[in-house]
Amino acid sequence: MNYLRKLFQILGKWKVHYIFSGLLLIISIFIRMLQPKILQITVDKVIVYFQSGGKINTVPEDSVTKFLYSVIPEMKVDNLSLILISLGGIFLIISLLRGIFAFSGSAISASSTEKAIKKLRDKLFAHIQALPIAYHSKTPTGELIQRCTGDVEALRKFAATQVVDVIRMCALFTGAFLMMASINLTYSLIAILFIPLIFISSILFFKKERIIWAEHEKKQDQLSITVQENLSGIRVVKAFAKENFEIEKFTKQNEEKRQWALKLLKLHRVFFPTTDFFIHFQIAVSVFAGGYFVLHNQLTVGEYTAFYSYSMLVAWPMRRLGQLVSDLGMTTIAIDRIFSILDSKQENYKGEDFKDNKLKGEIEFKDVAFNYEENEKQRVLNRISFKIKAGEKIALLGPTGAGKTTIISLLMRFFDPDSGEILIDGKDIKSYSKEYLRSRFGVVLQKPFLFSTTIKNNIAYADPDSHIEQVIKAAKAANIHDIITEVFPDSYETIVGEKGVTLSGGQKQRVTIARTLMKNPDILIFDDSTSSVDSETEFEIQKAMRSLMKGKTAFIIAHRITSIQDCDRIIVLDKGNIIEEGTHEELIMHNGFYKKIYDIQISIEEEIKAETIY
Ligand SMILES: Nc1ncnc2c1ncn2[C@@H]1O[C@H](COP(=O)(O)OP(=O)(O)OP(=O)(O)O)[C@@H](O)[C@H]1O
Numbered sequence: 051m052n053y054l055r056k057l058f059q060i061l062g063k064w065k066v067h068y069i070f071s072g073l074l075l076i077i078s079i080f081i082r083m084l085q086p087k088i089l090q091i092t093v094d095k096v097i098v099y100f101q102s103g104g105k106i107n108t109v110p111e112d113s114v115t116k117f118l119y120s121v122i123p124e125m126k127v128d129n130l131s132l133i134l135i136s137l138g139g140i141f142l143i144i145s146l147l148r149g150i151f152a153f154s155g156s157a158i159s160a161s162s163t164e165k166a167i168k169k170l171r172d173k174l175f176a177h178i179q180a181l182p183i184a185y186h187s188k189t190p191t192g193e194l195i196q197r198c199t200g201d202v203e204a205l206r207k208f209a210a211t212q213v214v215d216v217i218r219m220c221a222l223f224t225g226a227f228l229m230m231a232s233i234n235l236t237y238s239l240i241a242i243l244f245i246p247l248i249f250i251s252s253i254l255f256f257k258k259e260r261i262i263w264a265e266h267e268k269k270q271d272q273l274s275i276t277v278q279e280n281l282s283g284i285r286v287v288k289a290f291a292k293e294n295f296e297i298e299k300f301t302k303q304n305e306e307k308r309q310w311a312l313k314l315l316k317l318h319r320v321f322f323p324t325t326d327f328f329i330h331f332q333i334a335v336s337v338f339a340g341g342y343f344v345l346h347n348q349l350t351v352g353e354y355t356a357f358y359s360y361s362m363l364v365a366w367p368m369r370r371l372g373q374l375v376s377d378l379g380m381t382t383i384a385i386d387r388i389f390s391i392l393d394s395k396q397e398n399y400k401g402e403d404f405k406d407n408k409l410k411g412e413i414e415f416k417d418v419a420f421n422y423e424e425n426e427k428q429r430v431l432n433r434i435s436f437k438i439k440a441g442e443k444i445a446l447l448g449p450t451g452a453g454k455t456t457i458i459s460l461l462m463r464f465f466d467p468d469s470g471e472i473l474i475d476g477k478d479i480k481s482y483s484k485e486y487l488r489s490r491f492g493v494v495l496q497k498p499f500l501f502s503t504t505i506k507n508n509i510a511y512a513d514p515d516s517h518i519e520q521v522i523k524a525a526k527a528a529n530i531h532d533i534i535t536e537v538f539p540d541s542y543e544t545i546v547g548e549k550g551v552t553l554s555g556g557q558k559q560r561v562t563i564a565r566t567l568m569k570n571p572d573i574l575i576f577d578d579s580t581s582s583v584d585s586e587t588e589f590e591i592q593k594a595m596r597s598l599m600k601g602k603t604a605f606i607i608a609h610r611i612t613s614i615q616d617c618d619r620i621i622v623l624d625k626g627n628i629i630e631e632g633t634h635e636e637l638i639m640h641n642g643f644y645k646k647i648y649d650i651q652i653s654i655e656e657e658i659k660a661e662t663i664y
Pocket residue numbers: 187422423430448449450451452453454455456457496
């Protein structure tokens with residue numbers, strides 16, 4: 051029932067179309083029910099009339115036969131060919147009508163499925179967009195891709211064909227049974243005697259299949275994750291000459307998947323022949339019982355013929371039941387997996403939205419404590435407090451893993467602190483809407499990422515309608531304009547990323563800097579963003595950055611002291627604690643951690659200089 055509700059939820063407003071298509075199918079099946087009746091009339095009336103030389107001419111008993119009698123020519127010996135042709139004609143018309151209704155029903159449900167599944171795909175994608183970073187950092191990309199493609203496809207197939215089949219099967223079963231019952235109730239009950247057995251074995255099969263299929267799909271996820279990770283990290287694989295190791299890993303997982311597929315096949319090998327046996331046994335019982343009824347004058351030969359046709363019609367849904375139950379098992383797993391995404395909590399986007407109003411950029415961290423995971427040995431941020439005036443340039447320095455990026459992530463509300471408060475312009479950041487807050491930040495992330503599109507589109511990501519002049523201005527500021535125009539084949543129209551030109555690490559970083567500058571943010575954050583450029587380029591970028599940072603609050607995370615010594619204040623972090631704070635001069639005077647790093651960097655630089663001179 052729960053699955054039916056979820057399926058209806060997915061079918062959305064198109065469920066009305068399904069109901070309509072179901073109605074058409076039911077009509078088509080009830081029309082279909084007339085065909086065995088024609089057989090019955092042909093045997094019982096026409097043939098018997100002919101064989102008795104026109105002596106036996108029984109009156110029609112039931113309303114269906116009466117109706118059919120009324121539309122065929124009058125029963126006369128010299129009229130027999132015409133009667134047979136008329137009956138054939140009616141048979142043909144019934145087939146045509148039945149075909150039209152059935153085809154229209156299927157066409158409606160098929161097109162409704164496409165619409166509903168498109169909406170589901172859109173919804174899933176939109177939902178994934180709104181899931182928090184915490185979800186994304188824990189869920190492998192390959193798994194999400196598998197759910198949005200493989201599982202949605204399984205559901206699509208089921209909705210397009212099987213939902214209609216369920217209606218068809220129920221209508222066929224009911225219709226055929228009612229027609230049989232109208233001829234002879236006892237016989238019709240005998241004709242469905244073993245059906246409960248098929249039903250019970252189908253339920254058992256369904257339960258078992260679900261377990262196996264869920265495991266099979268987990269293995270499928272693993273394969274997708276392996277392929278996705280392998281392709282993303284193909285350079286590492288090749289650099290370590292680990293192709294064979296990767297192949298072995300894939301082959302092993304692929305074999306595990308095959309084992310589960312095999313288990314499923316084994317189950318099918320038991321289930322399908324068993325139900326087939328029950329069905330054929332049922333038909334055999336019906337054939338013999340029918341013969342018995344005819345011999346005891348409880349059934350005419352024509353009725354027996356019609357009965358046989360109806361019992362075959364009952365057998366069809368029973369045979370389909372197995373396949374349907376099998377597909378249903380797989381589909382319920384797909385529904386579970388799709389809903390495990392849809393039921394995941396989205397980010398809370400509520401809060402005040404100040405539209406285009408700017409932030410002043412006053413920031414305060416008050417006793418902020420944070421851990422990514424519960425029960426971690428050591429806090430990632432250990433009750434830190436600091437205050438930044440509007441327009442101040444702050445540097446964050448500290449060893450790797452100290453918590454620098456984490457501070458930025460909290461500021462942008464990728465995560466919320468476990469305790470303490472973060473204020474911007476005197477207000478708790480939780481009171482701003484995330485959309486507004488993030489729109490006011492300009493961040494150059496630690497790992498540069500470009501989309502597979504033109505350089506222009508990458509730079510103008512925040513506002514795709516930007517004029518090329520603005521794009522060029524940002525590119526110039528990020529010191530990448532010359533490279534774009536002189537090195538890249540199509541200048542700003544050069545496609546980068548997977549289907550285009552591959553940029554060097556430093557070039558990528560500069561494009562992402564240009565992208566951030568285009569946004570004209572109130573608070574700028576550069577997370578180690580000049581780490582992969584040479585000193586000369588770094589100097590150029592910093593010059594540009596300085597002019598753009600004018601009047602704006604800015605965070606600069608860097609490992610090189612030369613990149614940050616001009617900042618208004620430097621916050622030194624270690625193991626989630628602020629250990630020193632002040633201007634470059636103050637920190638040098640203080641002679642602590644900062645001074646130690648400074649001395650090391652200076653001596654390294656001097657060594658390099660000395661080596662290049664000699
Ligand atoms: N998404 C995450 N989930 C769990 N732990 C994380 C996550 N991101 C970072 N950490 C952990 O938090 C700690 C601080 O990480 P953070 O990225 O803030 O360091 P950092 O100071 O920016 O270092 P680096 O200079 O190397 O960039 C590290 O110990 C890291 O293992």
